[in-house]
Amino acid sequence: MYYIDTDKASEREDELKEKGFNLKPFEENLKHHALRQVPFAWGAEPGEGETLVEGRAIWSLQVSPDGRWIVFGASERNLVDERYVLQDLYRRNLRDNAVSRIVDAPGKLGPYRISPNSKYLAWTGAGV
DSSP states (O other), X not given: OEEEEEOOOOHXXXXXXXXXXXXXXXXXXXXXXEEEEOOOOTTSOOOOOEXXXXXXXXXXXXXXXXXXXXXXXXXXXXXXXXXXXXXXXXXXXXXXXXXXXXXXXXXXXXXXXXXXXXXXXXXXXXXX
């Protein structure tokens, strides 16, 4: 199973929330967004999670129908502007674990989809 994980809240954040402080400061104390994998088998407890991609904020992901690779949208930093206008598409090969940028979007990256036969990627975007 693949998913996007964020850092847990600190003890201080939990303490403040219990006291009624539930502020969402703009671009402060941002949590890391990591692409992770958990081994999963029916009837068994999930295994320990493993981080698959470091050094990028992961915003979205899709696993190819043939299960050979993952396409994910990512930016260098976890900032609002970077999510909307500096996000690119990457592919991680699940056989050799190689990661490569496949779309260097010159502006806003829109939705993307992998074809049912896993041979094509369709995406939309808008230039700056």
